[in-house]
Amino acid sequence: MSPRTADTAVAVHPLLAERWSPRSFDASHTITDEQLIALLEAARWAPSAGNLQPWHFLVGRRGDVTYKQIFDSLKPGNQLWAGTSSLLVVAVAAERYADGTPHHHAAYDTGLAVAQLALQAHALGLHAHQMGGFEAEQLRSVLGVPDGHRPLSVTAIGALAAAELLPPELLARETAARERRPLTETFYAEGWGTPLPVRHDG
Ligand SMILES: Cc1cc2nc3c(=O)[nH]c(=O)nc-3n(C[C@H](O)[C@H](O)[C@H](O)COP(=O)(O)O)c2cc1C
Numbered sequence: 001m002s003p004r005t006a007d008t009a010v011a012v013h014p015l016l017a018e019r020w021s022p023r024s025f026d027a028s029h030t031i032t033d034e035q036l037i038a039l040l041e042a043a044r045w046a047p048s049a050g051n052l053q054p055w056h057f058l059v060g061r062r063g064d065v066t067y068k069q070i071f072d073s074l075k076p077g078n079q080l081w082a083g084t085s086s087l088l089v090v091a092v093a094a095e096r097y098a099d100g101t102p103h104h105h106a107a108y109d110t111g112l113a114v115a116q117l118a119l120q121a122h123a124l125g126l127h128a129h130q131m132g133g134f135e136a137e138q139l140r141s142v143l144g145v146p147d148g149h150r151p152l153s154v155t156a157i158g159a160l161a162a163a164e165l166l167p168p169e170l171l172a173r174e175t176a177a178r179e180r181r182p183l184t185e186t187f188y189a190e191g192w193g194t195p196l197p198v199r200h201d202g
Contacts, residue, residue, distance in 0.1 A: 004178060009199065019122045021129040023081035023174055024166050025158035031061065031086040035124050039087075039157065042120030048109035052097075055110040058090040058143050062158075069142045070154055075133035078154075081170055082131065085156035089117070090139060096148045110152055121157050129156045 006017040040057070048054060060067030062085065070088040071079065082088065091114045093106040118128035136151045145151060163174040180186075184195035 003175075006178060006180070009183065015119055015122055019119060020127070020178055022127050022160055022163075023129065023170050024161045024163050025081070025084040025086070025127070025156065026161040027062075027084035029086050029159035031126070031157070035126070036061075036087070038124060039089075039117050039120050043113040043117040046109070046113035046116045048112070049103075049105040052103070053109070053113075054094040054103055054106040055113045056092045056094065056149065058092065058139075058145075060088045062086055062088075066143070070134075070139065073134045073136075073139045073142070074131065074154065075135070078131050078133045080167060082129070082154075082156045084158065084161070085129070086126075086158035087156070089155045089157065090143070090151050091153045091155065092145055092149050092151050094149050100148075107150075107152060114153060114155060117157075118155065125159075126157055127160050130154075131156065 002018060004018065004020045006012070008017060011017070036059075040059075043055070043057065044053075046053075046055075058066060058070070060070045062083075067088050070090055071083055074082055091110050093110040095103055095106045097103050114130060118130065121128040131154045132152075134151070134154050139145065139151045139154075140149075163171055166174055183198070187196040187198075188194050189196040
């Protein structure tokens, strides 16, 4: 069990327990077409309200123009590490129904599609790191995202590299223990705040 593995009360699927969001990506790694298509298929087959699939993705491969445009939109703290990933993927939600009224589940559905993509990355022996730290308006304009569509996240995907390759300020975060709020503070029954009465200590 890797030190990055989630500490769970009972075992969960290894894909879930072992997924994590690294910053150290291998700058020499390239993704194969087969791997890329597997990632896209994993996202495409996510569930969505009414099967409306209110998601679109813009995909940059390291070295191409799209990757550079996506990278340039990242906040400085993310630019410190994300440029060695093999892919940068922008998830965009279509926020309106065809008749123009707001689609309130668009972000929910798009997040589900990204979750599937991230887990497929892990299943392929790759890693994914989602980011909200980017300039959405910059991306919208440079990549021609139409009105009514909102860039929600950028996901860096690639092969893991040694943590020691990171700048010192990122090394500690890369190796810090992964943590979550306890089950008791997250899952309720009989009203808000009353913990669901299940064993939670493993
Ligand atoms: C919507 C979203 C936005 C995030 N934004 C950033 C970000 O801008 N920069 C960053 O380094 N990590 C970002 N993360 C990664 C989270 O910090 C990370 O998932 C969280 O700390 C849990 O760590 P784990 O994924 O390794 O379990 C983001 C994750 C999500 C889902």
